[in-house]
Amino acid sequence: MMYNKQSIIELAKQSQRFDGRGFTDYRQPILITTNISKTAEGSARVQIGDTVIMAGVKLAIEKPYNDTPDEGGIMVNVELTPMSNPDFEPGPPGIDAVELARVVDRGIREAKAIDMKKLCLVPGEKAWFVTIDLITVNVAGNLFDAAGLAALAALKSAFFPVCDPETGVIDYKQKTNKALPLLKEPLPVTVFKICGSLFLDVTLEEEKAAEARLTISSDPDGTISALQKGGTAPLTLEDIERMIDLATEKAAFLRKELNRTIA
Amino acid sequence: MTYTKRLDGRALNELRPMKARTGVIPNADGSAEFIIGKTQAIAAVYGPREMFPKFKQNPRSGILRCFYSMMPFSGSGERIRPGTSRRSQEIALVMTKALEPVVDLSAFPNAVVDVFVEFPQTDAGTRCAAISAAAMALADAGIPMKDMVSAVAVGQVDGTVVADLTYDEEAYDGIVSDIPVAMIHNTKELTLLQMDGEISKAQLMKALQLAKEATEKIYAEQVRALKEKFAPDQRKAGQSEE
Numbered sequence: 001m002m003y004n005k006q007s008i009i010e011l012a013k014q015s016q017r018f019d020g021r022g023f024t025d026y027r028q029p030i031l032i033t034t035n036i037s038k039t040a041e042g043s044a045r046v047q048i049g050d051t052v053i054m055a056g057v058k059l060a061i062e063k064p065y066n067d068t069p070d071e072g073g074i075m076v077n078v079e080l081t082p083m084s085n086p087d088f089e090p091g092p093p094g095i096d097a098v099e100l101a102r103v104v105d106r107g108i109r110e111a112k113a114i115d116m117k118k119l120c121l122v123p124g125e126k127a128w129f130v131t132i133d134l135i136t137v138n139v140a141g142n143l144f145d146a147a148g149l150a151a152l153a154a155l156k157s158a159f160f161p162v163c164d165p166e167t168g169v170i171d172y173k174q175k176t177n178k179a180l181p182l183l184k185e186p187l188p189v190t191v192f193k194i195c196g197s198l199f200l201d202v203t204l205e206e207e208k209a210a211e212a213r214l215t216i217s218s219d220p221d222g223t224i225s226a227l228q229k230g231g232t233a234p235l236t237l238e239d240i241e242r243m244i245d246l247a248t249e250k251a252a253f254l255r256k257e258l259n260r261t262i263a
Numbered sequence: 264m265t266y267t268k269r270l271d272g273r274a275l276n277e278l279r280p281m282k283a284r285t286g287v288i289p290n291a292d293g294s295a296e297f298i299i300g301k302t303q304a305i306a307a308v309y310g311p312r313e314m315f316p317k318f319k320q321n322p323r324s325g326i327l328r329c330f331y332s333m334m335p336f337s338g339s340g341e342r343i344r345p346g347t348s349r350r351s352q353e354i355a356l357v358m359t360k361a362l363e364p365v366v367d368l369s370a371f372p373n374a375v376v377d378v379f380v381e382f383p384q385t386d387a388g389t390r391c392a393a394i395s396a397a398a399m400a401l402a403d404a405g406i407p408m409k410d411m412v413s414a415v416a417v418g419q420v421d422g423t424v425v426a427d428l429t430y431d432e433e434a435y436d437g438i439v440s441d442i443p444v445a446m447i448h449n450t451k452e453l454t455l456l457q458m459d460g461e462i463s464k465a466q467l468m469k470a471l472q473l474a475k476e477a478t479e480k481i482y483a484e485q486v487r488a489l490k491e492k493f494a495p496d497q498r499k500a501g502q503s504e505e
Contacts, residue, residue, distance in 0.1 A: 037384040038301050040336035045383075050289045054383055056336025079345055082330065083307040083379035085290050090330055090379075092346060131342050133335040135381065137305065138288045172340050 008209040012195040019203070024246060026201040026253070032149065032261040034157035039172070042158025042180065046150040048201060050140035052084075055150035056133050057158040057180070061168060064120060064127045072119025072127035076105035076134065078147065084136035100144060103228045104134065104151050107186045107217030111225035114155070115181035126168065128160070130180070141203040144215050148188035149254055155180055156262050186225045187254050188217040189247035193233065198242060200250060214240065216247035220255065266421035270431050276473055278415065278427040278480050283395075283488035285403040293404020295488070297396035299415075299481075300429065301386035306396035308404040311374035319375075325368030329358040329378045331393055337382045339430050354390045361394050361414065361445040361455035367407040376406055387430040387441075388416045394445050394455060399485050403492070412454055413481035414445035417470040419462050424470045426477040442467070444474040448482050451475060 003018045011018055021027070027049025037043035040056035064071055078101040082088045093101070108114065119128040132154060134147045162174040192199045192210040199206060207213075211233030217226035224244065229235065235243075269275065279300030288294035291307035298304075314320045331354040335342050358380070368376060378400065380393040391414035398412040418428050421437030433441050440460030446453055453471075462470070 037334070037336055038386075039339055039384045043336065043383070052288075054334065056334060056383070058336050058342035060341060077335065077345060079334075081332070081379065081381060082309075082377070083288065083291070083305070083381055086309050086312070090347075131335070133342070133345070135334045135383075137381075138290050140290065170341075 003205045005209040008206055009195045012197050015197075017199075018205070023197055024200045024250070026250070030254075030257050032153050032258055034153055034262055040154070041161060041175070042154045042156070044150050044153035044157060045137075046146050046153060048142060048146045048149075049203070050138055051142055051146050052137035053143065053146045053150045054135045054137055055147075055154035056135070057154045058131045058133070059158070059160060060129050060131070061121065061126050061163065061170065062129045064124060068116070069124040070120045071116035072129055073116070074105065074109060074114060074130040074132065076101045076108070076132045076151065078104070078134045080136050080139065085139040088139070099228070099230075100147055101134070103144060103188065103215055103217075103226060104132070104147050106226035107148055107188050108151065108155070111184045111186035111217065111219055111223070113182060113184045113186050115183050118181040130155075139204070141205075141207055142190060142201045144188055144190040145201065145254070148217065149258060152185060152187060153258055153262065155182060156258075184219050185255055186217045186219050187251040188215050188226065189250045189254070190215040191243040191246050193231070193235065193239065198239075198246060200246065214243045216244055218248045218251045220252070222248050266423040266435070266437065269425065270435070271429060275423060275425050276476060278477060279429070281481070281484045283399060283484045285399055285488055285492045291400070291404070293400045293402070293406070295396045295399035295403055297392050297399065297485075299388060299392055299427065301384055302382070302388050302392045303384050304380050304382055304389065304392040304396040306378060306380045306393065306400040308376060308378050308397075308400045308406065310376035310404075311368065311371040311406075312377075314373060314375035320373040322372050323369070325371030325374040325376055327359055327363055327366055327368060327376050327378070329355045329362065329380070329397065331355045331358060331380050331390070333382045333385060333389065337385045339386065354393070357455055357457065358390065358394055358397060362397060362401065362412055364452075364454050365398075365408050365410045365412055365447060366401060367409060370407065376401070376404075387428055387433050388443070390455070391415050391443050391445065395481050395485060399489060402489055410450065411448040411482060411485060412445050413448060413478040413485060414443065414455055415474065415477045415481050416441055416443045417474045417477060418442050418460065419466050419470060424466060424473055426473050442470055442474070444471065444478065446474065446478040
């Protein structure tokens, strides 16, 4: 049987989901594997249901920005590869990839998850810059949560490469035992509104039936570090409050899965 | 001849450890992963599907189209800028030419079969791993194929002919030649042949002889992985007949 927008909405009215899950249940399996790429400074593969994404962290030394001379920096890039979904086409990142990259970026940056001052080597001259690349392998819904989880897992598994202090040349083949200075563990959770009800970990079919979505990045202590509303329908204050409660609860659940993987 | 012992201790004709499997991307019509040493290729096949833009359609046959992409963190040095480069375009071209001779798309006019290959990590030999993975993914997708294509690099490091060069061997201080080769299993014909570096005719012929033996080993792993997926079905069918 094919599930389209109409059948998903009909089921939602009867408090049902086409795969039998409760509205706030995540798909299984949730698999997190780190160090999947020997060439990256940190890396991870995250699978939620059939959605699979890979994250890789690369470190490079660059000149700090003029307004933050004693800090390093981060950049998040997303590639929605044509390998991962028949609807994706080759070419430069489209608006969906840009939005996803910026939401993951904000979640990490605004939470001050990375100690930017510790990335500085010589103020005004040299600092470490962190690039997180998120590459989709199989896109089957809820990419935001999978991407945020993969980014954090890759950051947690990242180690600085050996760098010659005299010449400044980086030997990417050798890693030090110095980990990236992480201060917090923000994770995004995306809540979808379908026919007035709130859904978590939606499939692609459900995504198409949704009126609105809200992505909420939160820390272990419940501090919110990024918000992004999507979809066409407006949200009420009551919706938003319930969405935040759901997101912080599920972020804790995902964080537990992550910390079980990375001891 | 000074290169008598390989940097990673392998025998001269020895390939790095291989691991292949199919069906790694649920959304794709066919998919495969081919790992050789630290080089890991993931291939997805979509199609036959309608070719866009339309003016590229061929009413006589379907078209095979390959794409090659290294993930930005998969290079041995600095981050690689995402998106196509002159290098990735050329590799996509030679991949297509390496696979076309065994793929029969005459039953799919105006259609395209897309092959996408991505690498989470690499240590040389990427175009060969891409072709080996792509051939498996095409088979996994049920695309009509006359034969199998298996690819591996051979070459010469400081006077010694070796199979499956690593990045460190390609960068060896001495005269090095790197020769990626793809071979059709039954006919032993070459569908990919490139080289960079310098080599004598005698050494080249010796390297190509070695390629025959080396691609056989790739072929064995490709077949093993395909059987792993399709053989259980055969067994089931056999049981139902009883």
